[in-house]
Amino acid sequence: xxxxxxAIGTRKGxxxxxxxxxxxxxxxxxxxxxSEVASVAVDTREGRSTVLAGVxxxxxxxxxxxxxxxxxxxxxSAERALSFPSxxxxxxxxxxxxxxxPNDADVVWAGVEPHALFRSTDRGENYxxxxxxxxxxxxxxxxPGFGGGAVHTIVPEPGEPEHxxxxxxxxxxxxxxxxxxxxxxxxxxxxxxxxxxxxxxxxGQCVHKVARGQADGALYAQNHKGVYRSDDNGRTWDSIAExxxxxxxxxxxxxxxxxxxxWNVPVQDDGERIPPGAQLQVQRSDDGGAHWRMxxxxxxxxxxxxxxxxxxxxxxxxxxxxxxxxxNGDVFASVDEGESFTRxxxxxxxxxxxxxxxxx
Amino acid sequence: xxxxPVRVILPGMLRDLVGGVAEIEVxxxxxxxxxxxxxxxxxxxxxxxxxxxxxxxxxxxxxVKVFVNGEDATRGEGVxxxxxxxxxxxxxxxxxxx
Numbered sequence: 001x002x003x004x005x006x007a008i009g010t011r012k013g014x015x016x017x018x019x020x021x022x023x024x025x026x027x028x029x030x031x032x033x034x035s036e037v038a039s040v041a042v043d044t045r046e047g048r049s050t051v052l053a054g055v056x057x058x059x060x061x062x063x064x065x066x067x068x069x070x071x072x073x074x075x076x077s078a079e080r081a082l083s084f085p086s087x088x089x090x091x092x093x094x095x096x097x098x099x100x101x102p103n104d105a106d107v108v109w110a111g112v113e114p115h116a117l118f119r120s121t122d123r124g125e126n127y128x129x130x131x132x133x134x135x136x137x138x139x140x141x142x143x144p145g146f147g148g149g150a151v152h153t154i155v156p157e158p159g160e161p162e163h164x165x166x167x168x169x170x171x172x173x174x175x176x177x178x179x180x181x182x183x184x185x186x187x188x189x190x191x192x193x194x195x196x197x198x199x200x201x202x203x204g205q206c207v208h209k210v211a212r213g214q215a216d217g218a219l220y221a222q223n224h225k226g227v228y229r230s231d232d233n234g235r236t237w238d239s240i241a242e243x244x245x246x247x248x249x250x251x252x253x254x255x256x257x258x259x260x261x262x263w264n265v266p267v268q269d270d271g272e273r274i275p276p277g278a279q280l281q282v283q284r285s286d287d288g289g290a291h292w293r294m295x296x297x298x299x300x301x302x303x304x305x306x307x308x309x310x311x312x313x314x315x316x317x318x319x320x321x322x323x324x325x326x327x328n329g330d331v332f333a334s335v336d337e338g339e340s341f342t343r344x345x346x347x348x349x350x351x352x353x354x355x356x357x358x359x360x
Numbered sequence: 361x362x363x364x365p366v367r368v369i370l371p372g373m374l375r376d377l378v379g380g381v382a383e384i385e386v387x388x389x390x391x392x393x394x395x396x397x398x399x400x401x402x403x404x405x406x407x408x409x410x411x412x413x414x415x416x417x418x419x420x421x422x423x424v425k426v427f428v429n430g431e432d433a434t435r436g437e438g439v440x441x442x443x444x445x446x447x448x449x450x451x452x453x454x455x456x457x458x
Binding site: 057058059060061063076078079080083084086089090091092 | 373374407408410411412413415416417419421423424453454
């Protein structure tokens with residue numbers, strides 16, 4: 001029987017919600033109590049039920065934990081699973097992103113703080129630094145965002161194993177077409193309003209999240225002020241913010257099968273990180289960002305919380321499930337593509353990451 | 361004549377990772393070794409501990425303390441601090457967090 005799992009990484013541990021019908025949920029956890037879980041990947045490639053978690057103990061440092069039974073039991077490599085080579089004189093701060101590669105079932109990418117990309121060829125157990133990005137001449141100019149300086153977004157391209165896009169705050173979008181050996185900034189059209197002299201620099205943009213619409217390959221980007229679409233794999237970007245209540249936010253999601261269907265979670269402003277009008281909501285577009293409408297049925301009003309960049313996820317069921325985790329420890333689920341939401345967890349620590357998937 | 365071994369006492373939070381081991385006895389090659397050398401020897405059979413106590417540069421993690429005979433080595437010379445033969449070395453999770 002298919003089971004839907006929603007992995008919920010928080011400031012103080014990992015919880016997993018499970019359901020066989022997406023209506024009745026059993027919440028399990030905490031795993032790694034008192035450790036921060038900033039990244040999770042549910043790897044269902046080749047029928048697996050693997051869950052990877054980027055876990056950081058404030059005492060004992062960061063690591064990657066691996067579960068091969070859908071998040072019930074966990075192991076970590078006795079040697080450091082992910083660490084910087086000695087010649088970099090750098091220590092890992094946090095694993096911000098774990099992304100299974102759709103083109104190679106053994107490859108998992110990891111985006112970390114400080115700004116760096118790692119690659120695993122053993123399904124996420126051990127990782128090696130991607131030197132091409134680490135050695136990029138722009139690296140000294142990459143600034144930390146408020147949450148830290150990290151590669152927080154990794155977007156592979158199905159069918160093009162040599163193509164990879166990463167995003168970082170604040171550095172912008174970078175693309176590789178040779179499997180990560182060389183990288184080029186790719187931010188044409190993305191505004192960096194905070195730059196005093198040139199609002200459209202080559203790099204330095206504060207990209208918060210990029211999502212790929214799997215049906216048509218369109219990319220969608222939520223920026224620190226600005227929402228964009230790219231129809232050429234991130235080479236150029238066009239604003240799709242018109243019609244949204246605000247262009248600020250952290251996360252963006254794209255439908256796995258229906259072209260043009262995209263959600264973002266608007267935040268009132270960078271100086272007011274609350275839902276617009278204190279109504280927690282998602283904004284949905286069915287036409288690639290040309291028009292937007294609010295979906296808020298079941299989401300609270302008088303809400304002063306926030307949904308962070310990785311705290312939203314889709315599953316791949318039909319209809320698609322939409323999941324949101326908030327900084328005040330609620331998790332909401334929609335099984336009708338955002339038309340209505342129910343609360344499936346509450347009173348958790350602040351939610352950093354949500355990842356949903358169907359396990360066989 | 362062999363030097364007296366050093367006793368490395370683990371905090372409760374790390375003991376579960378190594379099957380409940382609470383203390384590791386480390387032979388001293390001479391009358392003194394550094395904290396770094398001591399930890400290399402102490403963790404040679406308990407590799408998972410190394411990544412918990414030290415970062416990949418070999419530095420003691422920010423919220424971990426290493427006391428050598430009651431003195432906080434992390435306030436002084438750090439991993440270069442001397443550890444005399446027969447010392448008692450406590451690894452402690454610092455009182456911090458929220």
